[in-house]
Amino acid sequence: MAFSNEQLERYSRHIILKEVGAKGQKKLLNAKVLIIGAGGLGAPAAMYLAAAGVGTIGIADADEVDLSNLQRQIIHSTQDIGKPKVESAKETMEAINPDVTVKTYHTFVTSENILDLVKKYDFIIDGTDNFPAKFLINDACVMAKKPFSHAGIIRFKGQLMTYVPGEGPCYRCVFKNPPPKDAVPTCKQAGVIGAMGGVIGSLQAMEAIKYIIGQGELLTGYLLTHDALKMEFRKVKLPSDTHNCAVCGDHPTITELIDYEQAECDGVHL
């Protein structure tokens, strides 16, 4: 596949990088990334991946755009209120870059549909806002042997980790089980600074890009935490022993996907 003149210009700042080059840009154009959640994290991740020329981007979300979303979900505009988030996101991504094919899934991910969905993609971004979805995405990615980026945000804090099969702990290795229902405040209850989605969602896009082009070191085996009020980033090394994990360990006890019943919560264990 040769680049068109337009593509050479569009991706010139990538192609000039020795870590990307024409080869890396072609990898991006051939890559398929699934973003689950078109909200605070998914919005910037989707926009940067579309701009980067990731050829196929899937986006799954069951919600419609609400006025209270617009403070942080920058892929949606005031005129999109009431529209399915996946449709609004698709329009923005296609406007940024016509090279990108956007596939929309206007649905909740559940134990019934998630495996078929993740199997179609090379890398998955967890942009959800609740623990049941986060554990479901983790377990599905472990079972389907797919790499994914986990993230969560609340108030002025965020966290991030990357799972690559066979190369380090999964989300369940670290966090075991969802916290008890209502034990953790939701973003709606606790608030979240809008730019936090930009910081952490952009880092998720960065992990996806590095994975696709095969450059640099991924956040596997580490949890990155960010405290914006102190402007601190901490990269915490995670235990490397995955043998006893209930899903990715040597003798998994979780062999089927679980739909946890829980109120919406933020998905941050800070």
Ligand SMILES: [Zn+2]
């Ligand atoms: Zn594990």
